[in-house]
Amino acid sequence: MTELIFLGVDAGGTKTHALLVDETGHVLGRGHGGNGNHQTAFDEAKTSIDHACNQALQEAGVSKEQVTFAYFGLAGADREPDYVILRPMIASLGFTNHAIACDTMIGMRAGTHQSYGAVIISGTGLNAAARNPQGDELQYGGFGYMFGDGLGSGTDLAIHAFRSAIRAWEGREQPTLLTELVPQRLGYNSIQEMYDDALENSKRPSHSLAKVMFEAAEQGDAVAIRVLQEAGREHGNSVNALIKRLGMEQLTFDVVLTGSVLSRGSSPHMVDAINEAVLAVAPHAKTVKLTVDPVVGAVMSAMDSSSIVISDDVDAALRKITL
Template sequence: MAYYVGIDAGGSKTHALVTDEHGHVLGKGQSGNGNHQIDAAEAARHLTEAAAEALQQAGIHHADVAHAYFGLAGADRETDFRILRPIVSAIGFPRFSIACDTIIGLRAGTDRSYGISVICGTGTNCAGRNKKGEQLQVGGFTYMYGDFGGGGALNEEVFRSVIRAWDGREQPTLLTGLLLARLGYTSVEDMFNDYLDHNKRVPVDVTKLLFTAAAEGDAMAIEILNRQGVELGKSAAAAAKRLGMGEDTFDVVLTGSLVTRGDTGGWIRGPLERIVHEVAPHARIVTLTVDPVFGAIWAAMEEYGLTISTDVYERMRALGTFDDIQIQE
């Protein structure tokens, strides 16, 4: 019997699964922050804890694992991998791979071993993998390094749009009333002065107001969300071009709360899809519906040389979310 380990680690959580080659989940583990860019020592401890818990539930040891695949937030550049390789090696798996969490998000959203993943949650990121196995990341390094948006930036777009409408630089917007109600002010002037005088930061959840206003036809909110779609589309199109995928049939997997739950009107997805299809007309835009850690398991199987069957995909997708997973006896 061959066993596989998949690990998905981000800034707030680490998830680990152990399965056999048939996709039966034998053990799962979880812990806290697994992003070394936040705290390398803490990330190492949490990765070790999650893996150990999953192995213990499965009743196996590190040496029994055919392959372990780590999808790690912050695994962006060679500088990161020089830190991560010793951390992961110390956990004790004889064979393992490390990739950015965008790659396992991609793998979880498609039956193919290649494609493009676009993340739009608190931040944004994009990564692709072609048929040759070549991988590329486009973005993921904040506004200064070329990115736009994500919940941690669109909240400020809401705030500044309300300010600009108030002082006459932009048209009136429904965002004004929504923002004042959310932050507890009776006027934009009071909000403006209080934030300026006390150096306040705009809460991340203010981004949700864009979807509320867009659903009511607000031009400003729609413009901001459309721009987010354009920027994500440019990232995906750049990945497709640089990886030589223009004529291929593949999936562009959308992950992150803004595109999987918030974008009910297609304000982001529409422009994204249009730009991608200009470069890769056979690409299919899909929304991630399972936990990314499933992608880590499937990538582990493929790294070991296993061809994943339809039964494995169907069995694991039927499990639901990580929290829903019941361990097989």
């Protein structure tokens, strides 16, 4: 019997991971590369992805022709113009059976035991994606404030922390711990010093201020709690729009939460607000946090694409993989 071999690739803006496994979930090879986002550097992205794949193949001692299916989760695979570029790029790597998708989809697959579901990725920016049982996929976000994106992301929370501290200092907001914590985190001795430096030198709030919002909320700060709850509702709104468009309201599925903002467990207010918003639209859905590397989702997607039913034992083996 011919051995079934599956390749999963997670190509991001800073690093690329490749993972080669057999049908039992046993790791055959691993590969690593640099920037895999074609939007920022096409040639570098292609080289990074090719290098990671070849490294995994060499470690396993197998050829591209022996790979049953290769699945590529790619940062920057956002719109059809991106796929026009990516389809020939990935095809040129030489894997006969392959598929590509945005990296949001492999993050979703890595967090759930089903081939369908939804995902919210909240880090510097905010993205959401969903796939229904028929395989239809939609995604949202990543294009910036002008397109209605990013509300509640790390960048947005940092700005809210900064402006809330200023507003409270000026008396336009109720007292908040942020008045003390924000300038302290940015290395200023006072709000006045921070205020003047921002105005006179066009200083922008550091993304690290998002952490301050969670710290203040953990201490019971009403302003921080309100901001996180509003952010959670916006996160829920982003994925709910996709759930409704894909007709998933009455299905049972997972909404996978991932990204640096959602991985912070110091304050439950944002996640609680997400749960409330999602359940109002999809009462049988549940939120889960991503606990494995997204490249595992790429391998699972390769198996799904080959009509392989992933057993509980194989699922468990895949979730134990470390890179």
